Amino acid sequence: xxxxxxxxxxxxxxxxxxxxxxxxxxxxxxxxxxxxxxxxxxxxxxxxxxxxxxxxxxxxxxxxxxxxxxxxxxxxxxxxxxxxxxxxxxxxxxxxxxxxxxx
Numbered sequence: 001x002x003x004x005x006x007x008x009x010x011x012x013x014x015x016x017x018x019x020x021x022x023x024x025x026x027x028x029x030x031x032x033x034x035x036x037x038x039x040x041x042x043x044x045x046x047x048x049x050x051x052x053x054x055x056x057x058x059x060x061x062x063x064x065x066x067x068x069x070x071x072x073x074x075x076x077x078x079x080x081x082x083x084x085x086x087x088x089x090x091x092x093x094x095x096x097x098x099x100x101x102x103x
Contacts, residue, residue, distance in 0.1 A: 003027045018048045026057060034065050052081045052090045059094070063101060072102050 025040035055078025
């Protein structure tokens with residue numbers, strides 16, 4: 001079974017499984033399907049707004065697709081999430097990317 005099918009099977013049983021939703025989004029990124037990946041990240045963040053890694057990975061996908069303004073917005077939201085959750089490592093990584101994009 002391919003990875004996308006596996007994640008979809010998990011989500012069919014548990015649509016609120018954040019880890020599976022994140023994995024599915026990442027799999028779409030790896031296959032270059034950025035619109036579908038972003039839809040999965042958006043769904044994940046709507047259900048779990050403090051899944052900090054999703055902001056960072058969505059921002060990276062957006063930046064790689066040449067969509068810097070959207071990436072900057074996503075990073076700012078992710079930094080706020082990292083602050084709320086005390087995730088200083090993620091906060092510093094996203095801040096570094098933001099500094100690079102927002103010159």
